[in-house]
Amino acid sequence: MPRYEPWSAPRAAGIIAEHTHLEGATLPILHALQETFGYVDEGAVPLIADALNLSRAEIHGCITFYHDFRAHPAGRHEVKLCRAEACQAMGSDRLHAEILSRLGTGWHGTTSDGNATVEPVYCLGLCANGPAALVDGEPIAHLTADALDAALSEARA
Amino acid sequence: MSVTITVPRDAVALGLGANRVARALFAGAERRGLDVAIVRTGSRGLFWLEPMVEVATPEGRIAYGPVTLADVDGLLDAGLTQGGDHPLRLGDPEKIPYLARQQRLTFHRCGVVDPVSVADYRAHGGYRGLEAALTLDAEGIVAAVRDSGLRGRGGAGFPAGIKWNTVMLAKAEQKYVVCNADEGDSGTFADRMMMEGDPFNLIEGMTIAAIAVGATRGYIYCRSEYPQAFATLKEAIANGVQAGVLGGDVMGSGKAFHLEVRLGAGAYICGEETSLLESLEGRRGIVRAKPPIPALKGFLGKPTLVNNVMTFTATPWILEHGAKAYADYGMGRSLGTLPIQLAGNVKHGGLIELAFGITLREVIEGYGGGTRSGRPVRAVQVGGPLGAYFPDHLLDTPLDYEAMAAKKGLVGHGGIVVFDDTVDMARQARFAFEFCATESCGKCTPCRIGATRGVETMDKVIAGVRTEANLKVVEDLCEVMTDGSLCAMGGLTPMPVMSAITHFPEDFRRAGDMPVAAE
Numbered sequence: 001m002p003r004y005e006p007w008s009a010p011r012a013a014g015i016i017a018e019h020t021h022l023e024g025a026t027l028p029i030l031h032a033l034q035e036t037f038g039y040v041d042e043g044a045v046p047l048i049a050d051a052l053n054l055s056r057a058e059i060h061g062c063i064t065f066y067h068d069f070r071a072h073p074a075g076r077h078e079v080k081l082c083r084a085e086a087c088q089a090m091g092s093d094r095l096h097a098e099i100l101s102r103l104g105t106g107w108h109g110t111t112s113d114g115n116a117t118v119e120p121v122y123c124l125g126l127c128a129n130g131p132a133a134l135v136d137g138e139p140i141a142h143l144t145a146d147a148l149d150a151a152l153s154e155a156r157a
Numbered sequence: 158m159s160v161t162i163t164v165p166r167d168a169v170a171l172g173l174g175a176n177r178v179a180r181a182l183f184a185g186a187e188r189r190g191l192d193v194a195i196v197r198t199g200s201r202g203l204f205w206l207e208p209m210v211e212v213a214t215p216e217g218r219i220a221y222g223p224v225t226l227a228d229v230d231g232l233l234d235a236g237l238t239q240g241g242d243h244p245l246r247l248g249d250p251e252k253i254p255y256l257a258r259q260q261r262l263t264f265h266r267c268g269v270v271d272p273v274s275v276a277d278y279r280a281h282g283g284y285r286g287l288e289a290a291l292t293l294d295a296e297g298i299v300a301a302v303r304d305s306g307l308r309g310r311g312g313a314g315f316p317a318g319i320k321w322n323t324v325m326l327a328k329a330e331q332k333y334v335v336c337n338a339d340e341g342d343s344g345t346f347a348d349r350m351m352m353e354g355d356p357f358n359l360i361e362g363m364t365i366a367a368i369a370v371g372a373t374r375g376y377i378y379c380r381s382e383y384p385q386a387f388a389t390l391k392e393a394i395a396n397g398v399q400a401g402v403l404g405g406d407v408m409g410s411g412k413a414f415h416l417e418v419r420l421g422a423g424a425y426i427c428g429e430e431t432s433l434l435e436s437l438e439g440r441r442g443i444v445r446a447k448p449p450i451p452a453l454k455g456f457l458g459k460p461t462l463v464n465n466v467m468t469f470t471a472t473p474w475i476l477e478h479g480a481k482a483y484a485d486y487g488m489g490r491s492l493g494t495l496p497i498q499l500a501g502n503v504k505h506g507g508l509i510e511l512a513f514g515i516t517l518r519e520v521i522e523g524y525g526g527g528t529r530s531g532r533p534v535r536a537v538q539v540g541g542p543l544g545a546y547f548p549d550h551l552l553d554t555p556l557d558y559e560a561m562a563a564k565k566g567l568v569g570h571g572g573i574v575v576f577d578d579t580v581d582m583a584r585q586a587r588f589a590f591e592f593c594a595t596e597s598c599g600k601c602t603p604c605r606i607g608a609t610r611g612v613e614t615m616d617k618v619i620a621g622v623r624t625e626a627n628l629k630v631v632e633d634l635c636e637v638m639t640d641g642s643l644c645a646m647g648g649l650t651p652m653p654v655m656s657a658i659t660h661f662p663e664d665f666r667r668a669g670d671m672p673v674a675a676e
Contacts, residue, residue: 023457024419026439031381031420058440065441066422068381080382084343085538088588089501089576090529122425122542122592123341124382125349127574128204128499128506129169137384141172 003076004038011036012044016051025052026062030069039070067119074117075110077155079148080134083120086127095131098145116152159192160238161213165268167200167353168385169346174226175208181229182210191238199354201268202508203255209268211250214240220250255524260486261510262474262494263467264347267354273392275400278357284402286473290365291410295325298369302472304480306492311337311428311465312540312569312645314491314558317472320462323452324370327460332372334363335437335456335463338379338386339421339428342541344572347496348466350508352379352386355470356393357402360416362469364407365476367414370462377418378433390418425542425596429644430463432598443598444644465570467496488514491557491568501538501574502528518552521575532577536585536661540569542592543649545656546585565656567649582661586631587615589653597646604647607638611654621668628658628665 005011015032019025029048033040040063049056063069081096103111103118110117126132129141135151164170164179179195186193200207209222210232219240221232228245235243247253271277278284290298303318324332336359340348351359363375379387394416397403405413419437421427427436431445434456455461471493475483484492491513497520499506504526511520517537528534536546539556545566547554554564561568576585590611597604611634617627635651642648658665 024437024439027419027422027436031422052439054439061441062439066424068422084592085542085585085588086344086500086572086574088585089574089580121382121423122596123343123345124168125340125346126169126172127344127346127501127572128503129172129207130501132172134382134384139168139172139385141169 004073005036007037007041007043009043009047012041013047016044016047020051026054026059027066030062030066034069037073039073042071075114077116077136077152078134079116079118079152080121080124081118081143082122082124082126082130082132084123084127086123087130087132090130092131095143095145099148102145102149115156159194161194161196162238163196163198163211163213163218165200165208166197166385167207167268167350168383169204170200170207170209171385173207173223177226178208178210178224178229181226182233185229185233186238189233191233193238196271198270199267199272200350201250201256202264202350203253203505204507205505206247209247209250210237212237212240216240217249220247220253221245222247255505255507255509259510260494260512262483262486263358263470263496264351264355264508264510266358267350267508270355272354272356272389273396275357275396275402278355282477283357283473284361284408286476287361287365287402287408289476290368291408295369295371298365298476299325301476301480302369305471305475305483306480306487306490307468307471307475307483308491308558309465310467310471310495310570312342312567314568317464317468320452320464321366321369323450324372324460324462327453329460331374331459332370333456333459333461334367334370334372334375335434335461336363336375336377336469337428337430337433337463337465338377338383339433340383340466340570341380341425341428342543342570342572344500344538344574345498345541345570346500347498347508347571349383349386351466351470352383353389356390357397358470358473359466360393360397360403362472363416364403364414365472366462366464366469368407368410368412370460372462373413373415375414375416376437376456377416378421378427378437379418380421380427381423387418387420394418424598425592426598426646429646432644433463434461441598443600444646446643467570486512488512488555488557489559491559495556495568495571497556498570498572499525499575500572502530502577503575504529513557514555516553516555517547517573520556520573521552525575528575528577530577530579532579534575535578536576536580536582538574538576538585538653539572540567541572542589543567543645543652544569544572545652546582546660547656548660551660565652567652582657582664583615583619583667586654586657586665587612587619589650589657590615593646593650601641601643601647603638603641604643604650607634607642607647608650610634611650618665619668621671623672624666624668624670631658
């Protein structure tokens with residue numbers, strides 16, 4: 001079953017309308033759109049701008065400013081690997097090189113089978129049990145390349 | 158009668174398989190005809206023992222840990238439900254020396270209670286601070302916070318009472334209370350633990366603050382790297398509204414406090430309070446120039462009290478026990494307790510809440526038990542990615558805002574990251590610049606350009622290209638960033654860089670010094 005719905009402007013408009021009553025609704029809207037479609041389609045920019053009475057530039061600026069938001073579809077699963085100091089102290093740099101080579105992709109890249117997109121993050125708050133990762137929001141402590149393989153096969157199943 | 162077994166749902170415990178353990182415990186107990194109720198709690202913060210399972214026995218709780226899936230059947234066969242003997246049996250968790258030697262004023266419920274239950278929170282002393290606050294007028298509450306000596310726990314250490322007083326005195330139809338839960342510093346997890354393990358402590362603290370400053374609306378800005386904390390907060394807030402401790406009539410006081418949790422979007426800079434407010438308003442997280450200060454013109458231009466999770470969560474205890482009781486902890490102008498987070502390459506990492514004044518060495522050696530790799534400690538970064546790297550000879554520095562500043566370091570949010578002797582400090586200095594370049598909001602030049610130039614120059618140093626001249630350039634860049642940046646991001650990035658250069662000079666001269674480069 002696909003994890004995300006295909007982009008649909010009417011569906012997006014519906015999601016946007018659910019959030020317009022909020023103070024500072026931009027981020028909640030962008031999160032909701034990305035959760036539904038896996039990314040924020042360019043077609044959403046004028047819809048959000050209209051609904052919030054903001055300029056398109058402001059919405060575009062938000063999408064590009066925040067690391068979380070993607071302007072293009074990504075893999076079915078999202079892998080966030082912590083690159084920050086506490087994980088570095090546990091050898092994360094070497095581990096990441098191994099993981100990226102096994103997946104055959106780089107930072108922000110997607111595996112050729114479209115299964116996973118790898119994003120760097122700076123701290124997951126699992127700093128006493130590093131290296132750490134999140135796979136579709138589920139934490140993995142004491143990360144190894146094998147543990148990530150296992151988590152991704154489990155997610156694929 | 159059923160036996161209550163608690164299994165943490167803290168992100169660390171989940172990352173070590175706590176959900177599988179909980180399911181297996183339930184299924185295994187059922188197969189054996191044992192009547193058990195499994196409650197999911199936060200973590201006590203003894204992270205090398207996670208998942209730490211506790212059983213309520215007539216003699217009190219008995220802990221077992223670290224419990225893996227493979228241990229579950231053996232534990233049940235050994236009589237876990239009666240607190241039976243087993244190699245993983247830890248006994249009374251509160252007698253484990255790591256925990257027993259702490260001074261848990263803020264974290265005493267974390268890992269003990271069901272985090273989303275108002276009833277459980279109240280059964281463990283919750284809401285006594287708010288009850289006490291409701292007997293005082295606004296000035297009385299602010300005076301208690303001021304007299305406790307509480308300083309902002311986010312890193313800046315600004316006296317909380319002064320901030321609260323400023324917002325209280327501001328005249329406006331609408332004021333806001335905003336919690337900075339964008340805990341982005343590597344090596345810190347106190348906010349996360351609190352939000353996952355005892356969110357009502359935060360909710361109570363924010364409610365006390367709202368009543369004191371006259372705010373009726375509040376937001377918690379939680380980082381997106383903490384999906385479990387976000388979900389727990391949402392559930393706790395909904396339950397709080399249901400129970401009447403949040404909403405239009407807080408605990409029958411006639412005062413309103415509407416609280417909402419918002420998700421950040423992966424920008425470290427949004428931990429800076431003005432950037433956070435921009436983000437909350439729905440814009441890019443660009444730092445605002447101060448003045449005006451947020452206490453007068455904050456969220457949507459209205460007076461806004463912005464405090465860190467740890468600042469808010471200290472206040473229920475202060476209101477319940479009195480300002481003096483809190484101020485009796487600590488040293489100098491750093492009063493109360495600091496939730497220290499011990500992380501990185503360390504055997505016994507975790508949450509250590511202690512009065513200010515304990516030395517770094519006492520924390521690292523007395524609690525940490527050495528490195529996880531078994532190699533000697535070489536460097537310790539204190540206070541997150543903008544904090545200084547300390548060598549061994551500075552480890553006798555006490556954790557105290559002024560004492561740390563005197564050694565050109567900072568307490569920050571209380572995170573300590575331990576590195577063993579395999580660390581290359583020139584790489585760490587380069588990373589400090591790289592992180593700043595990645596996370597800079599781009600508003601001011603010293604930070605935006607300085608960080609990128611810093612990475613390039615460090616690359617030359619690492620390659621041994623005109624090492625001494627380039628180190629001089631790095632020093633110069635650091636001076637400009639320190640003096641000219643708008644906020645702490647650019648202003649403090651020089652701290653890890655310069656401390657690494659000062660205390661570990663040998664790491665910067667490994668490649669020699671080639672007069673002309675093959676650039």
